[in-house]
Amino acid sequence: MRIWYHSLGEYARDADGNGFCEVHCNTMEGIWVGLRNFLRPFRGIHKKYLHLYVGIFEWSYNLRWIDSDFLRRLLMTPSTYLPR
Structure with missing residues (x-):
C-alpha cells in the first residue's frame, strides 16, 4: 500500500525542526534521475x-x-x- 503524501498536503518535511527540509519529493526524484543516468552507459544489466x-x-x-x-x-x- 502506497501513501501519497501530496494528497495529504505534504511536499517537504523538516524532521528535526531546524528550519531545513531534509526530506522532500524533489530529493527522491533527483535520486531516481541520477540512478537512471548512472545505469545508462551500461546499456542494460x-x-x-x-x-x-x-x-x-x-x-x-x-x-x-x-x-x-x-x-x-x-x-x-x-x-x-x-x-x-
Whole structure:
C-alpha cells in the first residue's frame, strides 16, 4: 500500500525542526534521475546484479567529499601513511 503524501498536503518535511527540509519529493526524484543516468552507459544489466549497481550508486551519491580521513578509512592504512 502506497501513501501519497501530496494528497495529504505534504511536499517537504523538516524532521528535526531546524528550519531545513531534509526530506522532500524533489530529493527522491533527483535520486531516481541520477540512478537512471548512472545505469545508462551500461546499456542494460541483468536483474541478478542490479542490487550491486544500485549499491555502487548509493555509495557514490552519499559520498559528499573525499578527504584524507575518508581515504585512510577506505584503505585501512595507519594515519602515518597519509598526510592530513
